[in-house]
Amino acid sequence: MNFKKTKRLILGLGILSVTFSCKPKETSIEVSAGEVDATRFVSIGGITTSGFMDDALYAEGQENSLGAILSVQFKLIGGGDFNQPLMPTSSVGWSKIGLSRLLLGNKTDCLGVTSLSPLRIASQGDLTGFGSYVYSSSNKFNNFGIPFIKSTEFSTPGIGNSANGPGLFNAFFTRMASNPINGTIKADILAKNPTFFTLFTGMDEVLEYAKNGASTGNLTPVNGAVGIGFDGSITDLLIDLTGNGARGALSNIPDVTDFPYFTTIPFDGLNLDADNAFTLNEIYNPIGIYFQVGKNAFVIEDPTAGAFGVRQMVEGELILLSVPLDSLKCNKMGSVFPFRNEFVLTNPELVDIRNTINGFNTVLASAAANYNLAFVDSYSFFKQLKTGIVYNGISLSAKFVSGGAYSLDGITLNPRGNALLANEFIGVINQKYKATIPKVDATKYRGVIFP
Amino acid sequence: MQKLILTLFIILISQLVLSQGFQVNFQGQKQQGMGGAGTALPIDGASLFFNPGSTSFLKENSVNLAMTPTFARSLFVDANTNQSARTNSPMGTPFSAYAVYRKSAESKLFFGIAAYTPFGSTVQWEDEWMGRFALTRLELKSIFIQPTISVKLTEKVGLGVGFVYCTGNVNLQKDLPVMDASGNYGHAELAGKANGFGVNAGVFVQATDKIGFGLTYRSQVNMSVTNGQATFVVPTSLEANFPNGNFSSSLPLPQVVTFGFSYKPTDKLSLALDVNYVGWKAYDTLAFDYETNTSSLSDTKSVRSYENIFAFRGGANYDFTEKIAARIGMAYGISPVQNGYVTPETPDANRINYTAGLSYKLGKHFTLDASIFFTHLKRTDTNIETNLSGTFTTNVIAPGLAVIYRF
Numbered sequence: 001m002n003f004k005k006t007k008r009l010i011l012g013l014g015i016l017s018v019t020f021s022c023k024p025k026e027t028s029i030e031v032s033a034g035e036v037d038a039t040r041f042v043s044i045g046g047i048t049t050s051g052f053m054d055d056a057l058y059a060e061g062q063e064n065s066l067g068a069i070l071s072v073q074f075k076l077i078g079g080g081d082f083n084q085p086l087m088p089t090s091s092v093g094w095s096k097i098g099l100s101r102l103l104l105g106n107k108t109d110c111l112g113v114t115s116l117s118p119l120r121i122a123s124q125g126d127l128t129g130f131g132s133y134v135y136s137s138s139n140k141f142n143n144f145g146i147p148f149i150k151s152t153e154f155s156t157p158g159i160g161n162s163a164n165g166p167g168l169f170n171a172f173f174t175r176m177a178s179n180p181i182n183g184t185i186k187a188d189i190l191a192k193n194p195t196f197f198t199l200f201t202g203m204d205e206v207l208e209y210a211k212n213g214a215s216t217g218n219l220t221p222v223n224g225a226v227g228i229g230f231d232g233s234i235t236d237l238l239i240d241l242t243g244n245g246a247r248g249a250l251s252n253i254p255d256v257t258d259f260p261y262f263t264t265i266p267f268d269g270l271n272l273d274a275d276n277a278f279t280l281n282e283i284y285n286p287i288g289i290y291f292q293v294g295k296n297a298f299v300i301e302d303p304t305a306g307a308f309g310v311r312q313m314v315e316g317e318l319i320l321l322s323v324p325l326d327s328l329k330c331n332k333m334g335s336v337f338p339f340r341n342e343f344v345l346t347n348p349e350l351v352d353i354r355n356t357i358n359g360f361n362t363v364l365a366s367a368a369a370n371y372n373l374a375f376v377d378s379y380s381f382f383k384q385l386k387t388g389i390v391y392n393g394i395s396l397s398a399k400f401v402s403g404g405a406y407s408l409d410g411i412t413l414n415p416r417g418n419a420l421l422a423n424e425f426i427g428v429i430n431q432k433y434k435a436t437i438p439k440v441d442a443t444k445y446r447g448v449i450f451p
Numbered sequence: 452m453q454k455l456i457l458t459l460f461i462i463l464i465s466q467l468v469l470s471q472g473f474q475v476n477f478q479g480q481k482q483q484g485m486g487g488a489g490t491a492l493p494i495d496g497a498s499l500f501f502n503p504g505s506t507s508f509l510k511e512n513s514v515n516l517a518m519t520p521t522f523a524r525s526l527f528v529d530a531n532t533n534q535s536a537r538t539n540s541p542m543g544t545p546f547s548a549y550a551v552y553r554k555s556a557e558s559k560l561f562f563g564i565a566a567y568t569p570f571g572s573t574v575q576w577e578d579e580w581m582g583r584f585a586l587t588r589l590e591l592k593s594i595f596i597q598p599t600i601s602v603k604l605t606e607k608v609g610l611g612v613g614f615v616y617c618t619g620n621v622n623l624q625k626d627l628p629v630m631d632a633s634g635n636y637g638h639a640e641l642a643g644k645a646n647g648f649g650v651n652a653g654v655f656v657q658a659t660d661k662i663g664f665g666l667t668y669r670s671q672v673n674m675s676v677t678n679g680q681a682t683f684v685v686p687t688s689l690e691a692n693f694p695n696g697n698f699s700s701s702l703p704l705p706q707v708v709t710f711g712f713s714y715k716p717t718d719k720l721s722l723a724l725d726v727n728y729v730g731w732k733a734y735d736t737l738a739f740d741y742e743t744n745t746s747s748l749s750d751t752k753s754v755r756s757y758e759n760i761f762a763f764r765g766g767a768n769y770d771f772t773e774k775i776a777a778r779i780g781m782a783y784g785i786s787p788v789q790n791g792y793v794t795p796e797t798p799d800a801n802r803i804n805y806t807a808g809l810s811y812k813l814g815k816h817f818t819l820d821a822s823i824f825f826t827h828l829k830r831t832d833t834n835i836e837t838n839l840s841g842t843f844t845t846n847v848i849a850p851g852l853a854v855i856y857r858f
Contacts, residue, residue, distance in 0.1 A: 024526035024827075024844035029533050106688065116688055393584035393837035394628040402747075404628060423531065438533035441581050449630050450686035 031076050034435030035247060037195040038079030042142050043067025044154075044189060044197055044237075045251075046204035048421070049145025050172070051084070053407035053414055054118070056093030056101035056125065057147060057172065061407075062086050064415035064445060067143045067198065069422040073437050074196075084143040085134045085176035092122040094130035096148060102408040104401065105451055110330035116401070116450070118408035135176055140192045144185060147172045150205040151360075152233045154189075155226055158182040190240055197241055197248035198425060200378065202230060202360040206353060207256045207411065213320060213342040214349035222359030231363045238371045249374040249429050252361040254382035257318060257350060260400035261410035265319040265328075270296040270335055280335055298334035300344045310338050318345040321400070321410050374425075374432035381424050391420060392443050404447040415445040474705075474729070476782075477519040477545040478567045480820035480853035484808015485766020486780025488723035490711025491665035493609075493655065494768075495818075495855060496549030499565040499599050502665045502711065503611025505655035506551055506601035507561045511857045515549040517820070519851030525574070525798055529581050529841040530831070536580035540573050543849075551601075563599040565613065568592075569669075570704045574796060583626040583636070585837040586795045593619030593674065593704065597651055607657050615649040617672045621679075621702065623796075627693075631686035641698060641739060643679025647672040649704075665711035671733055675701040681741060683748075692747035699740045703733035705757075718770075725764040731757035731787030753836055755794075757787040766806065778808035778822070786830070793832035798843030800830035820853040 043049050043066060050057065051065025062068065062084050071082035087093060093101035100122035107117035135141075149170055153159050160173040160180035174180045178188050189197075205220050223229045226236035241248065256262070272280065272291055280291045287308050289299070297312040298319065305311035313319075319334075323343040327333035345353070361379055368375035385405055386398040396417070397403040400410050405417035413421060419442035426439050479497025482489035489497065493505035496515035521543035528535045547567040553560060572591045576582065594617065601611030620643060627637030653667035676699055683693035708728045715721045734757040740750045766780025782804040793799065808822035826847045833840035 022846055022848075023524045023537065024846050026526065026528065026535055028528065028535070031533065104688070390836070390838045392581055392839050393625070439531040441529065441532045441534055443581050443583065443628075444579075446630055446634070447628060449632055451632060451688045 029438075030436060031438060032436045033077035034430070035433040036074075036077060036429060036435045036437070037247070038074035038077055039195045040142070040192055041067070041071055041074050041079055041082065041196045042144055042189055042192055042194040042198075043070065044144040045200035046145060046149050047147045047207075047412050048203065048418075049198070049200050050143065050147045051145065052147040053409065053412045054093070054101040054103070055407075055409035055411075056095045056099065057087055057130070058091050058093030058101050058126075059087045059089050061093070061101075061415075062143070064418055065143060065145060066200070066418050066422055066425070067145060069419055069440055069445075070198065070425060071142065073422070073426060073440060077435065077437055082142045083139055085141055087126065088129040091126040091129040094125040094127070098125040098127065100125050104408065104449060110326040118401075130171075130175065133175055135178055137178065140178075141176055141188070142192065144189050145200075146170060146176075146185065148204050148208060149173065149185070149201070150220060151201045151230050152205075152220055152227050154185045154201075154233065154237050157184050159185060186237060186240060193244065194241065194246050197246060198251070198376075199237065199241070199248060200251040200253070200376075201234075202364070203253040203256060206253065206356055206360070210256050210262065210345060210353055211320065211322070211411075213340075213344050214346075214353065215340075215342040219352060219356045222356065222363060230360050231367075234363060234367050238367055238373075242371050242373075247373065247433060249376050249425055249432075250364055250368040250371070251376035251378045251425070252364045253357060254378050255354060255357055256411075257345065257353060258382055258386045258398055259411050260398055260403065260406050261321045262318045262345065263398065264321055264400040264410065265323065267313040267315060267317050267319060268295050268297045269319075270298050272296055276335075283336065299338040300334075300346070301338045301340055302346060313344070314347065316350070317347055318350070319343060320345070374428045376425050376428050378421065378424065381421060385417075385420075389420070394443065394447075396420070401448055408448070414447055416442050416447045419445040475521075475543075475545045475569055475571055477521070477824070477849060477851060478547050478569065479515075480517050480519075480808060480822045480851050481768070481778065481810065482723075482766075483519065483822040483824060483851055484778030484780060484806055484820075485723050485768060486764040486782040486804065486806050488711065488725035488764040488766050488780065488782075490653070490667055490709045490723075490725045491655065491663040491713035492711070492721060492723045492768075496551045496563065496565075497547065499549050499551065499563045499597065499601075499611075499613065500547065500567055500569075500651070502653035502655050502667045502709075503563070503599045503601050503613045503651055504609045504653035504667070505663075505665055506563055506599065506611050507559065507603035507609040508655060508657060509551060509561065512552045513550070513858070514856045515547070515853060516855075517548075517851060517853030518544055518546045519822070519824070519849045520544055521847065521849040523845060523847040525843055525845040527576075527580070527582065527795065527798070527841055527843050529839075530833070531840060532581065534581065536577050536582070538574055538576055540575045543571070543573060545571065545849075559603040561601040561611075563601065563613070565595075565597040565599060567595055567597075569595055571619075572797065576795060582795045582837070582839050584628050585834070585839055586623070586625050587638075588622070588624040589796045590622040591619070591702075592621075593617055593645075595649075595672075599651070609655040609657075611653050611655075613651040615651055615670070615672065616646070617649065617674065617704070618644075618646045619674055620644045621674075621676060621700075627683070627685060629685055629689055637683065637685035637689070637693070639693075640682045641679055641700075642682070643676035643698070643700065645674035645676045645702070647674045647704070661715045663711075663713040665709070665713075667707075667709045667711075669707040669709075671706040671730060672704040673701055674704060675699070681739075689747065692745045694743045694745065694748070697742040700738060702737070705733050706730040720770075721768045723766055723768075727762040727764070729760050729762065729787065732759045733757075734787070754792070756789055756792050758789055760785040760787045774812040776810040778806075778810075780806040780808075782806070790832055791835040793830055793834060793843065794837075795839070795843075798828065798830060798845055800828040800843070800845075802826050802828050816857050818853075818855040818857065820851075820855065822851045824849040824851070
């Protein structure tokens with residue numbers, strides 16, 4: 001018997017197996033548009049829709065905005081390009097008050113402890129990039145996500161006009177408006193003649209109110225005429241948006257008080273040793289406030305609390321991430337020096353805020369029905385995120401930084417969070433309009449970047 | 452010839468360890484040709500695995516070396532995104548080696564030693580696939596070494612017992628969803644050696660010239676990893692949260708009870724049927740216990756909830772001439788993996804295996820056996836732990852070859 005023959009046999013078997021080791025064939029699911037005409041898709045809303053993240057408007061965030069992510073999937077059903085009022089590629093970004101974006105870095109606090117913390121990547125924001133006028137009549141925008149825009153401001157003439165003064169104009173619109181002097185956002189949206197739209201508004205105004213500890217400003221009334229009330233303003237927008245037969249998806253708004261910005265510092269995070277507890281008891285016992293060794297509720301200013309306007313927090317009340325942490329850790333803020341109103345949401349304030357959110361959401365649900373739109377339950381999505389979501393083996397939650405879905409401002413989602421939210425939109429759009437638009441692979445979108 | 456045996460040995464040893472599909476039923480070329488049945492049909496040294504009780508009914512001493520290069524290709528199509536990913540797993544090389552010996556033709560006692568690879572898997576998914584945070588690579592290797600005694604109690608009954616020593620190792624890798632400034636994700640690698648013990652016992656009854664029965668019990672083997680090494684690559688700022696260090700874990704290789712039946716309608720034709728009952732229920736949880744826990748690194752317990760299953764194997768052997776025999780067979784296996792628990796490690800499904808085989812006797816002492824195996828698996832599931840949702844499709848083809856020296 002010969003070796004050659006055997007070798008030939010082995011070789012033969014080898015060739016046979018390569019021939020047969022057929023890769024499994026791909027049987028892809030059919031992609032169909034259903035009743036969606038995505039030729040000219042516009043994304044309308046506030047910070048979440050704009051791509052604002054890490055507390056700034058910057059290019060990478062915009063490229064991962066809700067609308068931008070959706071537009072990539074819409075291209076599969078014949079959608080067009082998605083033009084955005086982009087910041088320059090390498091821009092450090094621009095926050096509401098002109099700061100650069102945040103990035104995780106090591107920070108040493110007043111106790112000498114170094115830990116990961118969101119830091120500004122530059123000493124100031126990119127005024128040149130932000131200040132440049134990016135509107136082009138030949139290339140109108142698809143992204144009308146305008147950071148900090150109120151639901152009542154879409155039809156306000158001159159909302160991009162800086163001459164109106166602080167609080168009466170929105171600089172994020174100024175740079176992209178066809179007519180910043182006296183044009184409206186709605187007119188610019190309609191000039192694009194959208195065939196499909198998403199609308200996610202109402203959140204920014206509630207958020208701004210909550211972010212200042214309900215210390216200044218007002219919540220938009222649920223009912224009122226266009227420019228004053230939420231329902232009138234939404235109706236005004238939807239009548240015109242659907243006027244030419246465009247279809248769309250309308251989102252309700254999340255309970256903003258679930259965002260990490262409001263939930264990271266616990267109300268009872270005042271940890272005392274015997275000495276500090278003794279000192280505080282010396283100060284506060286006369287007005288009926290008592291401390292113990294270990295966990296205690298922080299002390300806040302509350303004009304309604306007795307003669308001294310000072311009390312301890314109770315469960316459910318929230319401390320904002322805007323609180324100066326070094327003062328908290330080293331200078332007895334929240335104990336000897338009570339937290340000021342702007343750093344705290346008390347239970348009555350939370351009731352107001354949540355009532356408004358619920359009121360808005362009732363309006364939005366019936367508007368979706370009235371205008372025959374896909375209804376996105378973002379409220380539930382953010383509640384789920386708070387409980388915890390597992391996506392393809394990635395655990396995501398509403399925990400600051402480690403939760404992996406929020407950007408470093410603790411308010412807006414990071415690209416991965418936006419991808420998950422975009423999937424919520426796609427899900428209901430498919431359902432409503434009998435489409436089969438594939439969802440996005442959220443593992444391809446980044447979460448938090450660690451040094 | 453010696454050269455050939457040597458070559459095969461070298462191939463065996465160099466690739467000893469790569470085998471495919473968690474349970475691997477490639478323990479004998481003749482049996483593989485018959486759908487994997489052979490519990491009631493003592494035809495060669497592979498009876499040490501299939502039924503140690505039947506070994507005593509063999510007619511000659513022999514040494515049997517076999518290898519079954521296994522080519523498995525899996526495809527995953529994500530139900531949400533419609534995107535797909537493939538495996539590029541290396542060729543698996545399940546092998547078996549058997550030696551059976553008795554002093555003389557009159558001896559009722561056979562001694563045997565067997566080495567084989569009944570469990571193992573190497574699955575390598577393509578880079579950056581959507582399930583990367585569940586698994587990127589799993590390498591599971593196990594070699595069973597089984598010294599055996601088989602006694603022919605009467606003309607009709609044989610009894611055999613083998614003691615099993617199992618050695619193996621496991622290497623599990625996945626990406627971690629923490630990204631550094633250059634856009635690289637973290638990576639975890641858990642590697643460890645394991646060993647365990649068990650038995651393989653069987654009884655064989657040659658009821659008539661034409662009819663045989665067999666019953667075997669292969670015990671569960673608990674492969675425990677005591678000094679595994681966990682290695683993490685993470686962004687610098689998180690290194691303290693993911694300390695490299697030891698871990699322990701264990702993996703049960705399930706017990707198998709098999710009932711076999713054989714029938715020889717003519718001198719030239721034999722039929723074999725096996726029914727396996729596999730105790731996969733033992734694989735309830737895959738747990739990793741890290742020596743050092745941190746806020747980011749806690750011990751993990753992944754529920755597997757496998758179920759006990761049946762597999763049915765049947766085949767036929769036909770002796771065309773003194774020298775040439777051909778075989779054909781089929782098997783049906785029920786998946787132990789319940790809905791909700793399908794993982795990229797073992798994208799398992801109910802399956803039908805198709806097999807065929809050929810033998811050729813070379814002179815007085817040598818036999819060459821060849822076999823071919825094909826199966827196709829398809830399973831759609833959403834994993835309850837990772838939420839990975841989609842359809843796994845796998846094709847496996849495995850041609851095998853054995854060289855037998857009879858004396």
